[in-house]
Amino acid sequence: MTVNENDLPLHGIRVFELGIAIASPYCGKLMAHFGADVLKVESQTNPDVVRILGSAWLKDRDDLAAIASDTSPYVSEMNASKRSVGLELKTAEGKAAAMQLIAECDVFLANFGARALVDLGFDYDAVAAVNPDIVYVQLPGFGSNEDMPYYPFVAWGPNQAPLVGMDDFTGHAHDPPAGIATVAPPDYMSALHAAIATITGLEQRDVTGEGVHVDISQFETTLALLGPFVMDYELTGTVHSRIGNRSMWGSPQGVYPCSGDERWIAISATEPQDWDALRTVLGSCVDSDFDDPLIRVSDQDRLDEQISAWTAGFESEDLAGRLQAVGIAAHIVSTNEDLLHDTHVTSRQWYQVADSTRLGRDVFTNSPVKLSRTSGRWTGAGPSMGQHTRDVLSEVAGMSAAAIDNLIEVGGAFEQIDPETTTTRPWDDWVHLLLPGTEDARDL
Amino acid sequence: MSGPYSGLRVVDTTGLAGAYATRLLAGMGADVIRLEPPEGSPLRRLGPFAEGIEPPENSLWWSYLAMGSQSVVIDPEDTESLTKILTEADVLFEDRLPNASKLSTQDINPKTIRTRILPFGLTGPKRDWRSSNLIAWAASGILYTTGFTDRAPVAPAAPVQLAYHASAASALVGTLLALRSRRLTGLAQEVEISMQEAALSIAPETGVPMFMDDRVHRERSGNRRDLGRPFGLYPCQDGFVSIIVLMPRHWVAMSQWVAEATDNESIVEEVFVDNAVRVEARDLIDDWVEELTQQHTRLELFEEGQRRGIPITPVNTIEALVEDPHLQAADFWQTTSLQDGTETRIPGAPFRSSSAWWSMAPAPRLGQHTDHYLS
Numbered sequence: 001m002t003v004n005e006n007d008l009p010l011h012g013i014r015v016f017e018l019g020i021a022i023a024s025p026y027c028g029k030l031m032a033h034f035g036a037d038v039l040k041v042e043s044q045t046n047p048d049v050v051r052i053l054g055s056a057w058l059k060d061r062d063d064l065a066a067i068a069s070d071t072s073p074y075v076s077e078m079n080a081s082k083r084s085v086g087l088e089l090k091t092a093e094g095k096a097a098a099m100q101l102i103a104e105c106d107v108f109l110a111n112f113g114a115r116a117l118v119d120l121g122f123d124y125d126a127v128a129a130v131n132p133d134i135v136y137v138q139l140p141g142f143g144s145n146e147d148m149p150y151y152p153f154v155a156w157g158p159n160q161a162p163l164v165g166m167d168d169f170t171g172h173a174h175d176p177p178a179g180i181a182t183v184a185p186p187d188y189m190s191a192l193h194a195a196i197a198t199i200t201g202l203e204q205r206d207v208t209g210e211g212v213h214v215d216i217s218q219f220e221t222t223l224a225l226l227g228p229f230v231m232d233y234e235l236t237g238t239v240h241s242r243i244g245n246r247s248m249w250g251s252p253q254g255v256y257p258c259s260g261d262e263r264w265i266a267i268s269a270t271e272p273q274d275w276d277a278l279r280t281v282l283g284s285c286v287d288s289d290f291d292d293p294l295i296r297v298s299d300q301d302r303l304d305e306q307i308s309a310w311t312a313g314f315e316s317e318d319l320a321g322r323l324q325a326v327g328i329a330a331h332i333v334s335t336n337e338d339l340l341h342d343t344h345v346t347s348r349q350w351y352q353v354a355d356s357t358r359l360g361r362d363v364f365t366n367s368p369v370k371l372s373r374t375s376g377r378w379t380g381a382g383p384s385m386g387q388h389t390r391d392v393l394s395e396v397a398g399m400s401a402a403a404i405d406n407l408i409e410v411g412g413a414f415e416q417i418d419p420e421t422t423t424t425r426p427w428d429d430w431v432h433l434l435l436p437g438t439e440d441a442r443d444l
Numbered sequence: 445m446s447g448p449y450s451g452l453r454v455v456d457t458t459g460l461a462g463a464y465a466t467r468l469l470a471g472m473g474a475d476v477i478r479l480e481p482p483e484g485s486p487l488r489r490l491g492p493f494a495e496g497i498e499p500p501e502n503s504l505w506w507s508y509l510a511m512g513s514q515s516v517v518i519d520p521e522d523t524e525s526l527t528k529i530l531t532e533a534d535v536l537f538e539d540r541l542p543n544a545s546k547l548s549t550q551d552i553n554p555k556t557i558r559t560r561i562l563p564f565g566l567t568g569p570k571r572d573w574r575s576s577n578l579i580a581w582a583a584s585g586i587l588y589t590t591g592f593t594d595r596a597p598v599a600p601a602a603p604v605q606l607a608y609h610a611s612a613a614s615a616l617v618g619t620l621l622a623l624r625s626r627r628l629t630g631l632a633q634e635v636e637i638s639m640q641e642a643a644l645s646i647a648p649e650t651g652v653p654m655f656m657d658d659r660v661h662r663e664r665s666g667n668r669r670d671l672g673r674p675f676g677l678y679p680c681q682d683g684f685v686s687i688i689v690l691m692p693r694h695w696v697a698m699s700q701w702v703a704e705a706t707d708n709e710s711i712v713e714e715v716f717v718d719n720a721v722r723v724e725a726r727d728l729i730d731d732w733v734e735e736l737t738q739q740h741t742r743l744e745l746f747e748e749g750q751r752r753g754i755p756i757t758p759v760n761t762i763e764a765l766v767e768d769p770h771l772q773a774a775d776f777w778q779t780t781s782l783q784d785g786t787e788t789r790i791p792g793a794p795f796r797s798s799s800a801w802w803s804m805a806p807a808p809r810l811g812q813h814t815d816h817y818l819s
Binding site for chain 2: 184226238242264324328334344365373425
């Protein structure tokens with residue numbers, strides 16, 4: 001293969017992805033952004049959860065019920081720039097076509113349960129039998145070793161964070177655990193580790209010719225972030241747990257009320273020089289004995305009360321600006337509506353717009369990984385289910401039109417439902433307000 | 445060092461922002477040099493500290509995150525040594541604000557990949573703003589939605605420093621892509637991470653595309669959510685379990701379990717199969733479920749619930765994780781030695797590969813490798 005210096009890092013790489021929800025799809029989205037041809041292989045009988053979620057505004061639109069599977073915002077959020085291939089892997093014909101695709105792929109990426117992959121016949125040994133130097137990366141909840149106690153257990157997003165200790169670390173001291181609820185860090189940390197493993201596997205294969213099987217047990221991966229707490233438990237028996245928004249390393253740090261209903265500011269001023277700067281804006285609103293860093297730590301309740309009384313007189317955005325101006329880390333506690341007006345975020349092209357066959361165009365968030373020279377691209381929003389079945393089977397697996405017709409006929413594959421049914425999101429006219437150069441998206 | 449990145453020279457000038465990335469690189473065989481000022485890396489000042497060991501060698505954060513790396517001390521004024529170290533670097537990790545970085549493009553070898561982890565990125569109105577784990581979560585929309593309604597909202601798992609680690613892991617993805625591109629084309633480039641964006645990428649539920657779709661102003665709701673019932677944390681004999689029941693088959697299994705364990709005939713009534721009805725009657729459902737959960741321990745509920753096909757997990761504490769039978773059977777835990785020779789338990793490799801990719805030496809002493817690299 002000839003190399004052009006403007007090629008994206010994963011140019012020429014093809015990924016076969018069996019993904020559900022986040023852990024594998026988010027990894028695949030990053031791969032697609034940086035040049036890989038990611039084939040999202042989907043089933044109608046056992047669909048990805050993002051195909052079931054649908055869209056809030058579509059609930060009363062019976063005329064659009066058939067295409068609901070293409071309308072959840074998560075479809076683009078997790079699958080932008082991928083190609084969707086509809087294959088029913090539980091049929092012999094669908095499975096055979098999948099194996100033909102796998103033979104032409106560089107990476108196999110899946111977060112199906114370990115036992116589900118074995119039952120379907122897509123475990124490492126089966127896949128390596130058709131493609132011996134494949135980079136095979138799987139993300140089961142509890143690892144792929146069937147002899148381990150939790151191997152058959154079910155794990156998914158909202159339950160995974162408490163399992164790996166995140167919920168116990170969340171909330172104010174002396175309160176019950178608050179729980180993470182709206183965020184599933186283990187899914188994303190697993191996805192990032194999967195990306196790290198995939199690129200490493202591709203480098204190894206290119207240099208040595210050998211593929212690799214990487215098993216990312218989502219139970220284990222996120223625990224790698226808990227090292228110091230595990231060590232301290234072992235050494236002293238201390239069970240570290242939630243401490244609200246406070247820092248283990250200094251004071252003050254917290255979330256304080258501002259003027260208005262449920263308006264808050266987060267402030268981190270844990271270093272000695274931070275206190276000097278904070279003092280210049282606080283003046284005599286906090287007691288003078290807090291100039292002693294030991295008292296700031298030992299009497300945080302009193303300090304937080306006095307800071308809260310001070311912050312309550314300010315508008316949150318204004319106060320954040322004042323604090324940052326003197327070098328103190330601070331930010332409003334943004335609501336989802338605040339993020340709509342966050343012109344810093346929009347100025348950095350955080351929201352991307354790309355073509356969607358079903359919705360005309362769709363909005364999704366950019367990659368947090370930015371490269372200056374090979375900066376990635378989005379070839380499309382999230383695909384419709386089965387949108388690329390025919391193209392991919394023809395172009396990648398070399399199947400004839402007649403063979404593809406037959407495969408669809410016997411139920412081994414499916415194409416996009418009702419391709420002529422299209423719509424737009426209700427807010428489509430205002431999409432440009434999310435793009436750079438817009439002063440504010442408040443009109444939305 | 446062996447491993448897939450054997451021979452790769454990485455220089456890390458960051459603290460928490462990049463440490464998890466360079467820890468992984470060290471684990472996979474790279475030569476990771478942590479450049480330290482004479483008083484030591486900021487990581488060395490982060491407690492908890494090991495008893496009986498003098499500073500600056502007693503931080504457990506340093507002892508964990510700096511494993512497998514080399515310590516080179518350079519006085520900030522010693523530009524000659526800095527230039528020597530940077531000249532030979534394949535990768536440089538940096539976390540200085542754009543206006544505070546002392547390095548200009550001329551100082552950096554054109555073949556070196558410069559990975560910059562910044563609070564709000566290199567561009568935009570907040571490019572010079574400072575951050576922290578707490579600030580990144582505040583700017584992501586997630587902090588606002590976490591916590592009990594009558595208390596101030598809280599960052600997710602604040603002590604774990606997830607926003608830093610997510611930034612570092614994202615930075616490593618970018619760095620490995622840049623290394624691959626350099627191998628193929630001979631050209632290096634810069635990698636940029638905004639901590640705010642690293643947190644936003646974990647938080648699509650409070651993200652703008654979701655908000656535009658349903659226009660629901662997300663609010664905090666304690667440790668249960670009204671998307672379903674039971675949904676959230678439930679008290680048990682030794683702590684809490686997490687139960688997430690949305691699908692009809694999960695409810696059928698859950699209600700039968702409660703009925704059997706507590707002689708509750710009402711809970712299996714047909715009307716409750718409708719999730720919307722259960723959400724409406726959430727206080728009643730929660731009381732009934734708690735009658736079951738409070739009879740048992742986390743692990744009993746986990747194993748029996750999973751056997752019945754219900755999405756249930758223990759709310760694990762650090763202690764519970766260390767004692768967990770699956771992690772022990774899977775031989776997950778490894779050990780490292782502190783500077784006084786004390787052996788202690790640490791989490792093992794974050795993934796398992798069929799090729800030998802992972803090995804970890806203990807963290808270095810301050811300046812342990814200065815002579816090796818500078819003489």
